Amino acid sequence: MSDIQLRTPVAADGRLGASVEHPGLSDPRYLRRRGAIAAPARSHRVGDPSPPVDYSETEEQTWRIVHQALWTAQREHACRGVLDAREQAAIPADHIPQHAEVASRLRRLTGFDFTLAGGVVENKRFLGSMAEGYFHAVQFVRHSAMPLFTPEPDVIHDVFGHGIHLASPAFADIYRLIGQAAMRVEDEDVLQMISDVYWFTLEYGVLDEGGEPKAYGAALLSSYGEIRRLRRSRIRPLSIRAMLATKYDICGYQPVLFSARCLDEITDTLGGFLEQLDDESAPRFGRTPSASARCGAEEQ
Numbered sequence: 279m280s281d282i283q284l285r286t287p288v289a290a291d292g293r294l295g296a297s298v299e300h301p302g303l304s305d306p307r308y309l310r311r312r313g314a315i316a317a318p319a320r321s322h323r324v325g326d327p328s329p330p331v332d333y334s335e336t337e338e339q340t341w342r343i344v345h346q347a348l349w350t351a352q353r354e355h356a357c358r359g360v361l362d363a364r365e366q367a368a369i370p371a372d373h374i375p376q377h378a379e380v381a382s383r384l385r386r387l388t389g390f391d392f393t394l395a396g397g398v399v400e401n402k403r404f405l406g407s408m409a410e411g412y413f414h415a416v417q418f419v420r421h422s423a424m425p426l427f428t429p430e431p432d433v434i435h436d437v438f439g440h441g442i443h444l445a446s447p448a449f450a451d452i453y454r455l456i457g458q459a460a461m462r463v464e465d466e467d468v469l470q471m472i473s474d475v476y477w478f479t480l481e482y483g484v485l486d487e488g489g490e491p492k493a494y495g496a497a498l499l500s501s502y503g504e505i506r507r508l509r510r511s512r513i514r515p516l517s518i519r520a521m522l523a524t525k526y527d528i529c530g531y532q533p534v535l536f537s538a539r540c541l542d543e544i545t546d547t548l549g550g551f552l553e554q555l556d557d558e559s560a561p562r563f564g565r566t567p568s569a570s571a572r573c574g575a576e577e578q
């Protein structure tokens with residue numbers, strides 16, 4: 279597991295990069311706090327309990343502000359499957375849930391658990407752990423100066439995105455399919471292919487509901503700015519080959535989203551792709567090590 283790295287900032291209003299200063303980069307107290315919360319991840323073994331975090335009132339206030347905003351935005355822009363799942367997830371409005379609190383509910387619903395991440399997690403570990411019902415999640419909170427601004431995945435992203443998914447047996451099955459494929463292969467290019475498909479589905483996927491794009495991807499569900507601008511993206515039909523041919527930049531809002539007609543289509547399409555993967559698969563899909571654009575680290 280590598281050290282903490284920050285993504286280029288993305289503001290809630292869509293402004294990107296250098297025009298927006300990351301609110302934490304110039305705040306040594308924030309960086310120390312963030313580093314202290316993330317530090318135990320360096321020696322964390324998958325499946326070990328995450329250490330509890332004594333969140334400050336400032337962090338709790340940030341949670342409450344974002345909870346209120348996302349709860350409303352999701353109601354308008356998330357797909358029905360997500361809205362049903364979030365009822366089961368029972369995300370608290372008044373406090374940041376500890377990993378143990380999240381997991382106690384997820385275990386009962388789908389058998390999943392959060393396992394500790396401090397930032398970047400390499401593909402084999404991150405994706406492969408899903409086969410065993412573990413999702414790598416961080417515990418630190420975004421900077422309080424801009425509560426609706428997310429420069430990187432934080433505990434709000436993980437709970438409001440992946441935590442909701444993993445309260446749903448149907449979504450949990452997709453995570454497991456991805457994990458099982460990742461466990462079967464060692465080739466880095468193939469693992470990156472899985473990661474790229476994960477990106478365009480479980481992070482940035484949308485569903486068509488009555489002609490309207492509705493979000494199911496965790497990154498969309500946890501971004502107050504991005505979930506409200508789905509119509510501004512170029513929305514293409516679900517296609518693994520198209521996903522693998524689409525370069526993306528983790529540093530900003532996604533200009534291209536892939537839309538499915540229903541959750542079963544996602545499961546069937548991903549399942550068909552994943553089950554055929556082996557360590558020789560990359561050339562068959564025309565993949566090279568530099569097929570996807572990267573500008574920094576991604577916790578995923």
Ligand SMILES: [Fe+2]
Pocket residue numbers: 431435439440481496497577578
């Ligand atoms: Fe994520």
